[in-house]
Amino acid sequence: xxxxxxxxxxxxxxxxxxxxxxxxxxxxxxxxxxxxxxxxxxxxxxxxxxxxxxxxxxxxxxxxxxxxxxxxxxxxxxxxxxxxxxxxxxxxxxxxxxxxxxxxxxxxxxxxxxxxxxxxxxxxxxxxxxxxxxxxxxxxxxxxxxxxxxxxxxxxxxxxxxxxxxxxxxxxxxxxxxxx
Amino acid sequence: xxxxxxxxxxxxxxxxxxxxxxxxxxxxxxxxxxxxxxxxxxxxxxxxxxxxxxxxxxxxxxxxxxxxxxxxxxxxxxxxxxxxxxxxxxxxxxxxxxxxxxxxxxxxxxxxxxxxxxxxxxxxxxxxxxxxxxxxxxxxxxxxxxxxxxxxxxxxxxxxxxxxxxxxxxxxxxxxxxxxxxxxxxxxxxxxxxxxxxxxxxxxxxxxxxxxxxxxxxxxxxxxxxxxxxxxxxxxxxxxxxxxxxxxxxxxxxxxxxxxxxxxxxxxxxxxxxxxxxxxxxxxxxxxxxxxxxxxxxxxxxxxxxxxxxxxxxxxxxxxxxxxxxxxxxxxxxxxxxxxxxxxxxxxxxxxxxxxxxxxxxxxxxxxxxxxxxxxxxxxxxxxxxxxxxxxxxxxxxxxxxxxxxxxxxxxxxxxxxxxxxxxxxxxxxxxxxxxxxxxxxxxxxxxxxxxxxxxxxxxxxxxxxxxxxxxxxxxxxxxxxxxxxxxxxxxxxxxxxxxxxxxxxxxxxxxxxxxxxxxxxxxxxxxxxxxxxxxxxxxxxxxxxxxxxxxxxxxxxxxxxxxxxxxxxxxxxxxxxxxxxxxxxxxxxxxxxxxxxxxxxxxxxxxxxxxxxxxxxxxxxxxxxxxxxxxxxxxxxxxxxxxxxxxxxxxxxxxxxxxxxxxxxxxxxxxxxxxxxxxxxxxxxxxxxxxxxxxxxxxxxxxxxxxxxxxxxxxxxxxxxxxxxxxxxxxxxxxxxxxx
Numbered sequence: 001x002x003x004x005x006x007x008x009x010x011x012x013x014x015x016x017x018x019x020x021x022x023x024x025x026x027x028x029x030x031x032x033x034x035x036x037x038x039x040x041x042x043x044x045x046x047x048x049x050x051x052x053x054x055x056x057x058x059x060x061x062x063x064x065x066x067x068x069x070x071x072x073x074x075x076x077x078x079x080x081x082x083x084x085x086x087x088x089x090x091x092x093x094x095x096x097x098x099x100x101x102x103x104x105x106x107x108x109x110x111x112x113x114x115x116x117x118x119x120x121x122x123x124x125x126x127x128x129x130x131x132x133x134x135x136x137x138x139x140x141x142x143x144x145x146x147x148x149x150x151x152x153x154x155x156x157x158x159x160x161x162x163x164x165x166x167x168x169x170x171x172x173x174x175x176x177x178x179x180x
Numbered sequence: 181x182x183x184x185x186x187x188x189x190x191x192x193x194x195x196x197x198x199x200x201x202x203x204x205x206x207x208x209x210x211x212x213x214x215x216x217x218x219x220x221x222x223x224x225x226x227x228x229x230x231x232x233x234x235x236x237x238x239x240x241x242x243x244x245x246x247x248x249x250x251x252x253x254x255x256x257x258x259x260x261x262x263x264x265x266x267x268x269x270x271x272x273x274x275x276x277x278x279x280x281x282x283x284x285x286x287x288x289x290x291x292x293x294x295x296x297x298x299x300x301x302x303x304x305x306x307x308x309x310x311x312x313x314x315x316x317x318x319x320x321x322x323x324x325x326x327x328x329x330x331x332x333x334x335x336x337x338x339x340x341x342x343x344x345x346x347x348x349x350x351x352x353x354x355x356x357x358x359x360x361x362x363x364x365x366x367x368x369x370x371x372x373x374x375x376x377x378x379x380x381x382x383x384x385x386x387x388x389x390x391x392x393x394x395x396x397x398x399x400x401x402x403x404x405x406x407x408x409x410x411x412x413x414x415x416x417x418x419x420x421x422x423x424x425x426x427x428x429x430x431x432x433x434x435x436x437x438x439x440x441x442x443x444x445x446x447x448x449x450x451x452x453x454x455x456x457x458x459x460x461x462x463x464x465x466x467x468x469x470x471x472x473x474x475x476x477x478x479x480x481x482x483x484x485x486x487x488x489x490x491x492x493x494x495x496x497x498x499x500x501x502x503x504x505x506x507x508x509x510x511x512x513x514x515x516x517x518x519x520x521x522x523x524x525x526x527x528x529x530x531x532x533x534x535x536x537x538x539x540x541x542x543x544x545x546x547x548x549x550x551x552x553x554x555x556x557x558x559x560x561x562x563x564x565x566x567x568x569x570x571x572x573x574x575x576x577x578x579x580x581x582x583x584x585x586x587x588x589x590x591x592x593x594x595x596x597x598x599x600x601x602x603x604x605x606x607x608x609x610x611x612x613x614x615x616x617x618x619x620x621x622x623x624x625x626x627x628x629x630x631x632x633x634x635x636x637x638x639x640x641x642x643x644x645x646x647x648x649x650x651x652x653x654x655x656x657x658x659x660x661x662x663x664x665x666x667x668x669x670x671x672x673x674x675x676x677x678x679x680x681x682x683x684x685x686x687x688x689x690x691x692x693x694x695x696x697x698x699x700x701x702x703x704x705x706x707x708x709x710x711x712x713x714x715x716x717x718x719x720x721x722x723x724x725x726x727x728x729x730x731x732x733x734x735x736x737x738x739x740x741x742x743x744x745x746x747x748x749x750x751x752x753x754x755x756x757x758x759x760x761x762x763x764x765x766x767x768x769x770x771x772x773x774x775x776x777x778x779x780x781x782x783x784x785x786x787x788x789x790x791x792x793x794x795x796x797x798x799x800x801x802x803x804x805x806x807x808x809x810x811x812x813x814x815x816x817x818x819x820x821x822x823x824x825x826x827x828x829x830x831x832x833x834x835x836x837x838x839x840x841x842x843x844x845x846x847x848x849x850x851x852x853x854x855x856x857x858x859x860x861x862x863x864x865x866x867x868x869x870x871x872x873x874x875x876x877x878x879x880x881x882x883x884x885x886x887x888x889x890x891x892x893x894x895x896x897x898x899x900x901x902x903x904x905x906x907x908x909x910x911x912x913x914x915x916x917x918x919x920x921x
Contacts, residue, residue, distance in 0.1 A: 011386050015375040015406035018800050020811050022247035026254075027231050032811045032877055043857045047825060048416055050858045052409035133234055135244040135380040136388055 344508025371497020404858025440519030450757020489525025750797025
């Protein structure tokens with residue numbers, strides 16, 4: 001199997017400090033209102049026995065990307081060498097079908113109406129800004145198999161779901177509420 | 181407030197360098213405070229800062245950063261940047277200014293200060309302190325050279341806890357610098373916010389690492405902030421009642437014999453007097469005040485009393501309550517009697533590094549009793565002055581004296597990087613004081629909320645626009661580098677004080693205006709000059725000294741910064757029973773002092789104001805009263821808010837996201853109600869510092885008085901109830917009602 005890059009997210013270490021969100025925006029120069037990375041929160045229980053979890057949500061470069069299947073212009077593709085899902089902005093017609101198809105609401109549309117999202121900073125050829133700046137080391141990225149290896153000894157597993165998101169999650173995290 | 185910013189674009193264009201390639205310049209971020217210290221790599225293209233990243237070589241942030249730092253580009257190039265010195269031409273508060281030259285600005289300030297000094301004495305000048313930065317010692321130097329003791333320190337941040345720890349345990353920084361996370365099996369985060377307060381500096385990482393290896397975490401605070409979300413036990417306490425909880429924990433630990441009898445008998449003074457004293461502070465008693473069930477109080481006390489070792493990290497909850505000195509002393513005694521003082525995994529006194537001492541610019545050696553006696557409103561009680569930051573009057577009291585004229589009126593105020601209109605309590609009184617003040621100078625990089633009342637506005641460079649000073653963080657020293665050419669007619673804060681010193685005739689004390697000499701003076705012990713330090717692009721890291729524990733004889737003999745240099749602890753032991761305080765007319769044992777308004781202090785107010793209101797000191801994206809004009813940050817928190825429990829809101833017909841009026845006995849604000857499942861239902865929490873608009877996102881600014889979003893109009897400033905008599909510590913607790921706007 002070809003290499004698949006993905007995220008590593010440690011739910012026990014994320015504190016929703018927003019560093020990844022703003023690092024992404026500033027390094028990629030993203031316009032107001034648009035987020036390629038956002039940290040969502042998930043509440044559970046009833047006061048005082050409440051739980052509060054966080055999840056850093058960006059494109060998870062799925063194994064079976066729903067966005068690619070529905071794109072009428074063939075603007076979205078999955079790179080063979082690393083499994084990164086990329087958008088050809090010249091081909092995109094702004095129909096937003098990908099947004100409807102994505103279970104996680106990832107595709108973003110700014111002023112120009114063209115789809116935009118995380119590409120693991122491939123376009124500017126740096127390690128993802130969100131990952132390197134994370135002050136708690138909650139986020140990482142790399143080849144999925146190696147990430148799983150790295151998580152050995154921790155309660156870690158690849159996230160499930162029909163689109164096979166490329167992300168290893170450490171800790172208990174109830175992600176049902178994320179699915180649109 | 182409208183100040184025209186036309187011409188900035190041209191200014192930006194004019195400094196664009198010819199080079200088209202990116203280059204990287206390392207420097208140190210200072211977008212938060214106090215004492216920022218993250219290494220930051222700045223990328224510059226065509227003379228323009230285009231992005232930042234964390235500096236891997238920095239031992240503090242190790243390549244990571246925070247959202248504030250990542251908004252740097254928007255900050256530097258903000259249309260709200262001040263570009264040249266201004267002089268007020270309209271009425272106070274009108275925001276009508278005219279551009280003046282640097283010479284005129286310095287001449288005006290120097291001549292007004294000289295005139296006021298001659299007529300009313302040097303103490304008629306106060307300088308208000310910003311969140312601690314490396315230029316704070318220059319403010320003290322200027323005041324001392326001028327002859328004024330009135331360094332207007334917050335009266336509500338950091339020094340309050342430092343005071344209680346110093347005079348009880350012998351070392352001021354035990355709570356933060358002293359938490360030995362690496363060896364702790366229990367960590368208690370108490371009224372602090374390690375997730376939002378300078379997270380990259382490492383405390384948060386260390387707590388999470390400890391947790392990963394099995395240490396337990398207890399977090400005590402009214403709402404489930406992210407650190408509390410990670411806790412094994414979250415203790416949702418009523419704001420301002422931490423001291424009552426600490427006293428009840430002492431009660432349990434002592435009555436259940438969970439204390440370290442050996443340590444107590446060898447190293448503590450007055451334990452025998454504490455035992456009968458704390459009998460009244462039962463868990464049941466504390467439950468009524470704190471809202472924490474007695475059983476949970478017992479559980480937390482037993483865990484802290486039995487899990488060894490354990491460390492406690494306290495935060496601003498202890499600096500912003502009328503009970504401050506008592507609460508801190510109670511926690512300090514908890515640390516001592518459980519045997520967690522200066523032992524592995526407890527609260528320790530670090531051993532430092534091989535780094536030489538930086539020569540201070542403070543001029544501390546010139547203090548005399550006369551300085552102390554002339555304080556307009558001592559922040560720390562006079563008998564304990566000077567304290568760590570030198571002599572200080574409370575920020576609010578400097579302003580209040582303009583109105584009360586007691587013991588004399590301050591006539592001139594300089595506010596560098598601080599906004600009295602929104603950052604201290606009693607904003608209505610503050611605005612009145614600014615109206616009446618004879619001379620007011622504002623120094624900032626950005627238009628700010630206090631500017632409309634300024635006689636002179638001085639624009640200063642950002643840290644990206646100057647090549648000094650050097651900064652020290654622990655065992656790391658690094659010279660700042662100039663990343664871009666200044667976008668306006670700027671001096672740095674450091675240059676400003678040197679230049680003003682020279683203009684005032686204090687040139688001898690200000691290196692005749694030479695910033696180079698000033699830097700080199702401070703580095704004398706290093707055997708290198710600033711330029712030689714700069715040759716180390718990411719600074720120098722000195723060897724940490726090996727940790728040594730149980731240094732009790734040394735710690736308990738630490739001299740205090742008072743003029744007498746008498747040790748903090750006269751018995752050479754932990755001051756459980758504090759004879760120093762007793763001799764000066766204060767309570768020798770920690771007691772409980774109610775907030776000015778609370779369910780137990782003023783039950784008669786509950787019918788009209790049934791909820792407890794307080795505000796949080798730190799934010800994930802804002803720094804006090806700044807940064808709300810930056811789109812990257814503002815879109816995360818677009819509107820001023822309160823967190824409210826959904827049940828509390830629904831009972832008032834309030835939907836999530838509704839605008840609401842929050843009214844206390846002292847004022848009202850209009851903010852958005854955000855449902856928050858993890859907050860005490862009898863409490864609502866806001867954030868301080870709202871006034872700024874964000875033009876790029878079309879978001880408005882807010883008035884600083886009634887009807888705005890400034891929490892500081894909500895609190896009591898009653899001279900008898902709203903000040904801790906020993907350390908000021910103005911409370912941030914009141915009672916409110918919330919209704920749909």
